[in-house]
Amino acid sequence: MSSLSSKPYQVGYALTPKKEKTFILPSLLSHASQIGVTLTKIDPSKPLIQQGPFDCILHKLYDSDWKQNLQDFASQNPNIPIIDSPGSIEILHSRISMLETVSKLRISNIGVPKQITITEVTNSENLGINFPSIAKPLDADGSETSHKMHLVFEKDGLKNLPLPFVLQEFVNHGGVIFKVYVAGKYSRCVKRKSLPDISEEKLVNLQGSLPFSQVSNLTAAGGGAEGCEFEKTEMPPENLVKELVEGLKEELRLNLFNFDVIRDIKNKDNYMVIDVNYFPGYSKMPDFESVITDFLIDVCSKR
Numbered sequence: 001m002s003s004l005s006s007k008p009y010q011v012g013y014a015l016t017p018k019k020e021k022t023f024i025l026p027s028l029l030s031h032a033s034q035i036g037v038t039l040t041k042i043d044p045s046k047p048l049i050q051q052g053p054f055d056c057i058l059h060k061l062y063d064s065d066w067k068q069n070l071q072d073f074a075s076q077n078p079n080i081p082i083i084d085s086p087g088s089i090e091i092l093h094s095r096i097s098m099l100e101t102v103s104k105l106r107i108s109n110i111g112v113p114k115q116i117t118i119t120e121v122t123n124s125e126n127l128g129i130n131f132p133s134i135a136k137p138l139d140a141d142g143s144e145t146s147h148k149m150h151l152v153f154e155k156d157g158l159k160n161l162p163l164p165f166v167l168q169e170f171v172n173h174g175g176v177i178f179k180v181y182v183a184g185k186y187s188r189c190v191k192r193k194s195l196p197d198i199s200e201e202k203l204v205n206l207q208g209s210l211p212f213s214q215v216s217n218l219t220a221a222g223g224g225a226e227g228c229e230f231e232k233t234e235m236p237p238e239n240l241v242k243e244l245v246e247g248l249k250e251e252l253r254l255n256l257f258n259f260d261v262i263r264d265i266k267n268k269d270n271y272m273v274i275d276v277n278y279f280p281g282y283s284k285m286p287d288f289e290s291v292i293t294d295f296l297i298d299v300c301s302k303r
């Protein structure tokens with residue numbers, strides 16, 4: 001696909017230095033410029049209205065000054081697409097509202113694990129949540145701490161965990177997670193290594209809690225027997241993934257996100273969404289350069 005207009009589309013991006021390093025790769029810049037898209041870095045500390053001109057804005061910054069800058073720009077440039085609206089992004093910054101959007105879809109065979117919110121130290125006997133479970137920071141705002149999780153094997157394991165957190169039941173899923181990347185009308189489903197299953201036999205010998213963070217962000221799977229199991233794991237049904245993608249796009253009103261799906265090992269027709277992320281690590285996705293560039297052309301050409 002290429003930009004049919006005589007001059008290239010101008011896409012402004014506002015990202016953290018870390019995100020710029022992992023997303024604005026030379027391969028993306030060169031592919032984009034070949035088919036008529038120029039990616040230009042925005043200085044978020046300067047008024048957006050004094051920069052550009054842009055055919056669309058791409059951003060993954062959350063501070064209030066930037067949000068005000070974006071709002072000032074949008075009010076004077078209502079026809080320039082902003083990818084994506086801060087209001088929509090915020091839904092994904094809480095692990096409660098994030099998964100509520102999935103439950104609203106009412107897609108058969110798709111659910112979310114049972115979870116409760118813990119905002120203070122609790123002595124109540126029955127929390128209504130089975131162990132093992134995972135304690136996940138309530139805020140999924142992209143901070144380092146938002147990924148710091150704990151596997152919790154028993155109620156005592158809840159002591160001293162940083163509050164507030166959601167306590168989500170651990171669902172055995174065969175050690176493989178499916179990550180579905182979405183960029184506008186494009187989507188790609190990939191397999192990633194996940195936490196291993198926790199059998200009843202194992203659980204009796206496990207106490208307290210165990211910290212972990214971002215276990216499924218690596219694209220390569222390990223070799224050996226584990227790797228063989230990984231390779232053998234079937235992808236989820238395409239129609240189910242497509243229904244989830246379309247439903248979440250409509251519900252979230254977002255263009256750039258991914259979501260994590262696991263297959264319930266106890267009933268392999270049932271799947272659960274455990275996480276939804278804004279503007280994820282697209283460079284880990286197959287066809288990264290062409291998917292992102294084609295998406296940007298779609299956005300700019302619709303203006």
Ligand SMILES: Nc1ncnc2c1ncn2[C@@H]1O[C@H](COP(=O)(O)OP(=O)(O)OP(=O)(O)O)[C@@H](O)[C@H]1O
Pocket residue numbers: 113134136140146147148168169170171172173177193194195213214215216217260262274275277
């Ligand atoms: N309910 C669950 N049952 C079983 N395993 C789970 C569950 N929730 C999370 N996990 C495991 O923990 C990992 C991290 O969980 P989650 O994706 O919610 O965290 P995250 O920090 O938001 O990750 P990401 O880097 O994808 O944003 C998952 O990739 C999966 O391996």
Ligand SMILES: O=P(O)(O)O[C@H]1[C@H](O)[C@H](O)[C@H](OP(=O)(O)O)[C@@H](OP(=O)(O)O)[C@@H]1O
Pocket residue numbers: 018019022140141142143179216217218258277278279280281282284
């Ligand atoms: O393996 P993926 O692409 O899912 O890893 C993502 C992760 O899911 C989150 O989207 C991270 O963003 P935050 O939640 O804001 O921390 C991404 O980090 P980033 O530095 O690339 O934005 C991971 O790549």
Ligand SMILES: [Mg+2]
Pocket residue numbers: 216260275
């Ligand atoms: Mg995840």
Ligand SMILES: [Mg+2]
Pocket residue numbers: 140275276277
């Ligand atoms: Mg996440």
